[in-house]
Amino acid sequence: MKRFSFCLLIFITIIQSIAAQDIKERHQAFLTLDSHTDTPLILSHDSFDFGARNDYETDGSRLDLRRMEEGGLDAVFFAVFVGQGDRSAQGHLKARERAERIFTVIDTTIAKFPDRAALAYSVADARRNFILGRKSIFVGIENGYPIGTDLKLAEYFYNKGARYITLCHSKNNEICDSSTDQPEHDGLSDFGDSLVREMNRLGMMVDVSHISDKAFFDVLSVSHMPVIASHSNARAICNNPRNLTDSMLVALKENGGVVQVCVLSAYVKAQEPNPEKEAARDLLRVKYNHFENLSEQQMKEATAAWREIDKKYPGKLASVSDLVDHIDHIVRLIGIDHVGFGSDFDGGGDLSGCRDVSQLENITAEMIRRGYTDQDLQKFWSGNFLRVFSEVEKRRQN
Numbered sequence: 001m002k003r004f005s006f007c008l009l010i011f012i013t014i015i016q017s018i019a020a021q022d023i024k025e026r027h028q029a030f031l032t033l034d035s036h037t038d039t040p041l042i043l044s045h046d047s048f049d050f051g052a053r054n055d056y057e058t059d060g061s062r063l064d065l066r067r068m069e070e071g072g073l074d075a076v077f078f079a080v081f082v083g084q085g086d087r088s089a090q091g092h093l094k095a096r097e098r099a100e101r102i103f104t105v106i107d108t109t110i111a112k113f114p115d116r117a118a119l120a121y122s123v124a125d126a127r128r129n130f131i132l133g134r135k136s137i138f139v140g141i142e143n144g145y146p147i148g149t150d151l152k153l154a155e156y157f158y159n160k161g162a163r164y165i166t167l168c169h170s171k172n173n174e175i176c177d178s179s180t181d182q183p184e185h186d187g188l189s190d191f192g193d194s195l196v197r198e199m200n201r202l203g204m205m206v207d208v209s210h211i212s213d214k215a216f217f218d219v220l221s222v223s224h225m226p227v228i229a230s231h232s233n234a235r236a237i238c239n240n241p242r243n244l245t246d247s248m249l250v251a252l253k254e255n256g257g258v259v260q261v262c263v264l265s266a267y268v269k270a271q272e273p274n275p276e277k278e279a280a281r282d283l284l285r286v287k288y289n290h291f292e293n294l295s296e297q298q299m300k301e302a303t304a305a306w307r308e309i310d311k312k313y314p315g316k317l318a319s320v321s322d323l324v325d326h327i328d329h330i331v332r333l334i335g336i337d338h339v340g341f342g343s344d345f346d347g348g349g350d351l352s353g354c355r356d357v358s359q360l361e362n363i364t365a366e367m368i369r370r371g372y373t374d375q376d377l378q379k380f381w382s383g384n385f386l387r388v389f390s391e392v393e394k395r396r397q398n
């Protein structure tokens with residue numbers, strides 16, 4: 001009897017190993033794309049080597065070339081993120097200068113690995129690099145703050161390589177109201193209206209993550225091209241203002257756009273109270289002026305301190321299964337053609353079972369377990385996003 005049980009255990013182990021290998025091979029075969037990461041925040045850190053295998057347990061990083069290769073991630077958008085600050089002419093100038101420095105850091109970093117990665121600017125670039133076995137690094141601007149009130153800067157940043165702009169971040173700016181601030185413009189401002197039209201003309205994707213509900217519907221009424229939500233989930237599953245309501249999701253489908261689900265646990269599942277952690281974060285916000293108008297050195301210090309707080313007061317992470325609950329809800333509501341992936345790695349993205357980019361196949365495994373086909377998975381991992389990207393490209397007006 002013991003021998004039979006032992007043989008049965010070996011048989012089950014072999015079957016599980018074969019199944020795991022099958023999932024890995026299927027995942028690696030897809031062209032996969034992550035529409036939002038904050039990895040540029042750490043590219044200039046002395047201890048971080050983008051070409052090596054780093055470790056989130058020691059340095060908090062979630063993405064590098066080695067782990068992209070392990071996790072089968074083929075294309076990624078790096079966010080040029082500038083935290084909201086003073087909305088004066090001087091504040092906007094500083095924001096623009098900071099954005100330009102981040103572009104330079106990205107360019108300099110990728111140039112070090114010509115055989116493994118390349119800056120990408122189009123859907124064709126993503127497909128070509130996939131065939132050549134190189135990772136595609138796209139750029140998006142998170143927070144339109146560096147635009148200020150100068151419409152010409154949209155084209156300036158497009159020419160530098162930006163292929164989308166997240167219109168705002170956690171605070172209002174000159175473009176629109178934020179989902180996590182008090183109403184100021186009643187949605188999209190007049191300047192924001194002009195900016196959306198200009199982005200349509202340029203062939204630049206409009207990103208509606210972070211913006212208020214009213215601003216979201218205003219954008220859809222102005223844009224004659226499909227839009228993206230580069231890192232948002234379903235509010236019906238997790239009631240967070242950063243997520244999209246069912247009515248927003250239906251409107252996104254009618255627009256032809258796509259919502260890219262993210263792995264930041266607070267947007268995936270309601271979090272249990274963690275008063276010590278919140279108190280420590282509040283003190284840090286005060287110390288660093290709510291992360292406004294910081295120098296690059298101060299931003300590095302603040303980022304490191306924030307990660308130390310996360311490490312000292314760990315909360316209970318949402319799981320991969322919780323994330324796929326969002327995917328299921330979105331698919332039931334608006335179909336498989338309007339959902340994709342935008343992790344928010346290095347900006348807070350972190351799930352049990354998907355701690356960094358090397359573990360992406362766990363999402364594929366859970367989706368397969370729930371009955372998603374390879375065709376569904378290819379749409380999810382890049383097909384839907386690239387469809388929107390392609391449509392915006394084709395309708396660019398010279």
